[in-house]
Amino acid sequence: MNFYFSDVSAFLQMGKHGFYVWLCYGVVFFIILLLALRPSWELRQLKKQYVAAQKRKHSSPAPRVVVEKGNQT
């Protein structure tokens, strides 16, 4: 099996279809990258929130702010 194009510039130009082909591959591989990274982002966010919540629980209890309904002046 051989490389189909004569040189790199022919490969990039793809006849007169280079723009369409490369645009498609660019966008789809960007989506693939996005989908691949998304679960890790979510997990990191969740861990951060969880750890913060645990720290709050274990440190001295913060003074509770009680707002009673109808009593605000």
Added chain:
Amino acid sequence: MNWQWLHRFGSPKWFYEKTGLWVVALGLCSITLLVVGAVWGLGFAPEDAKQGNSYRIIYIHVPAAVISMAGYYIMAIAGGVGLIWRTKLSFIVMRAAAPIGAWLTFAALFTGAVWGKPTWGTWWVWDARITSMLILLFLYLGVIALQQAFQHQDSADKTSAILALVGMVNVPIIYKSVEWWTTLHQPASIKFTQKSTIDPSMLYPLMIMFVAFYAFYFWCLLRSARAEILRREQKTAWVGEILMKGSR
């Protein structure tokens, strides 16, 4: 009949523990095959006699389109199983499948539009195949929106499962649209019952891309589902341990 296996399989903890290795295997497999398939399709497969090089879009367009439909079935069936047997895991899988399916549907529509310009002379036509694919995108977006529209996860799960199940009727319509109506979109070149109308030199890279996209889909689905398990089960001790790892 003994349904215990189903409930064990539906247990988030069991699923989380069993799928750790699968994530690694599917990740390596999908990345390797995506690179091999894309390089082969872009640089080594021959040019199409009629369409020239624009046909190379097929290597991402067709796998994305097929998996966006298969992924819809996965999402809807997971929702249906959740409604019937009330297994926690099925709703988790349903929720994880929605954004992945939506992005792949968008990828299929986008590459189709860009491919349409040099081939048909237009970015967009309101024909049966393209319009039904757009409806698929809206169904995915509907499930995502419903997941976020309720305060209680339980109501969100049930409502979006019903939408997903009703929307399932659209998938065979997409599949058959090129036969039932006159459309600009060509009918399938790869056939299961007859000889395919595509040359092996173009078929092999396409097959690799199919496997690559499927592996990628399940890789993303597993990782999203695992993250969702941790989110929903964060009050349990075993998840707490995982989430606190490295921060003590």
